[in-house]
Amino acid sequence: MSRRALTLMVAGFLTLALAVVGAMLPVPYVVLSPGPTENTIGVVKGKPVITISGHETYPVTGSLSLVTVAYQGGPDNRLDLLTALRGWLNPTIAVVPEEALFPRTSSAKQIEEQNTQEMTDSQQSATAAALAALKIPVQKTVIVAQTDPGTPADGKFKPGDEITAVDGAATGDLDAVAAAVRGHKPGEQVRFTVRRASTTSEVTVGTAKAKDGKAMVGVRMRADYRFPFKVDISVGDVGGPSAGLMFSLGIYDKLTPGSITGGKSVAGTGTIDPAGNVGAIGGIEQKMAGARAAGATVFLTPAENCADAVKAVPKGLRLVKVATFTDAVKALDSLRSGSGPVPACPAA
Incomplete structure (x- = not known):
């Protein structure tokens, strides 16, 4: 075998090996099907x-x-390049950057919990x-999702608490609760009526100044419903x-x-x-x-x-x-x- 033929054979072998290795390398993409x-x-x-x-x-x-x-795919189970390439060739499959589904600010567990x-x-x-x-009438309720650390509400509420009234006025509306808090001046206190499990109690919370200058307590809420x-x-x-x-x-x-x-x-x-x-x-x-x-x-x-x-x-x-x-x-x-x-x- 001539030196030229040997060189071509070795180069071809190396190219093939690199291609195989490259195809198996993990890539930060996710295949959607x-x-x-x-x-x-x-x-x-x-x-x-x-x-x-x-x-x-x-x-x-x-x-x-x-x-x-x-x-x-995903951070814990990344695709190889070959799988990604096959996805790009299939019109019913999308190949998207990993961050589109798994933001770097959230863990896979957090994303799963959010989806649930x-x-x-x-x-x-x-x-x-x-x-x-x-x-068919439905009763709306306001539920505490979480409180922001370091705010007046921190430690005063627990996730799952139901806010039934603000300053003595009954409410089941998220916007109404928020408006009642913003109706105070920063530094004033807000009186919440809270149902926790089967117990109803009064929770008094001071207010702080939000970025817009309005009063805030630092509680995050979500709507819930009682169906008949x-x-x-x-x-x-x-x-x-x-x-x-x-x-x-x-x-x-x-x-x-x-x-x-x-x-x-x-x-x-x-x-x-x-x-x-x-x-x-x-x-x-x-x-x-x-x-x-x-x-x-x-x-x-x-x-x-x-x-x-x-x-x-x-x-x-x-x-x-x-x-x-x-x-x-x-x-x-x-x-x-x-x-x-x-x-x-x-x-x-």
């Missing part, structure tokens, strides 16, 4: 996704499926939105807020005669607030692909996601544009009856 779908009016592992006790329910048909995004809390809040909001649409009957939602290992719309529709369907799907296979996504406003979500491309693979023919799409959705909608999937819970119900009514307008995501 279509995740499982779950029918909110169906059964998962032998248990109904939505169980309602204490109120009349009705038989349902068809499906109202929530959709999810699965991810591979967002799912819990989403279920509460979904129930409140469905009951509001049915004109029990609604349980069980979806297993799913987190985040994006199933809110589909939860609310599933609850509504079970509480009303007939079936809002008309037997169709409907999927969708979107956050929801107690007033029924539908918000944007991430991973719309992967969620549509998962919905179509599961047999859905209709996809309820948050209005803010329409521009991205129309660019990647799978064949055979009809996009229905929704901005509110009422929009979704009306669109499903029109699809079922075959009459009336059905808002669609406009073509790009």
Whole structure:
């Protein structure tokens, strides 16, 4: 063998070895792919996704499926370059920087806990939105989420405390509690009525000056609700807020005669607030692909996601544009009856 041929062979071997090693190197990216779908009016592992006790329910048909995004990678289990490259070549998969899902300011455990809390809040909001649409009264409450260290509220409240009144005035509204505190001058005291477990007590807290010059106590609050009957939602290992719309529709369907799907296979996504406003979500491309693979023919799409959705909608999937819970119900009514307008995501 000539020296030139030997040199070329060695160089080729080294190049191949470097390529193999390089392909196995971990990279700070995450692969997003279509995740499982779950029918909110169906059964998962032998248990109904939505169980309602204490109120009349009705038989349902068809499906109202929530959709999810699965991810591979992350700080504790990084991808190799080859996996990332394969993802870039697949139109139903997205490869995004690791920081998009795992901010450096949060640990993986903190992110998991946040997703779990967002799912819990989403279920509460979904129930409140469905009951509001049915004109069923719901009692709002104000719950302490946490207190800021070093503020007047630090040590005075515990997470889970319910604030029932401020300065003797009963309230169940977050904005009303905040306004009552800001109505004081910095340095004055605020008297809270707090329910902790089964005990109600008065908690007096001094105020400090916030950055805007208004009074503050340093308590972070969240809205909670007391429903007139029990609604349980069980979806297993799913987190985040994006199933809110589909939860609310599933609850509504079970509480009303007939079936809002008309037997169709409907999927969708979107956050929801107690007033029924539908918000944007991430991973719309992967969620549509998962919905179509599961047999859905209709996809309820948050209005803010329409521009991205129309660019990647799978064949055979009809996009229905929704901005509110009422929009979704009306669109499903029109699809079922075959009459009336059905808002669609406009073509790009």
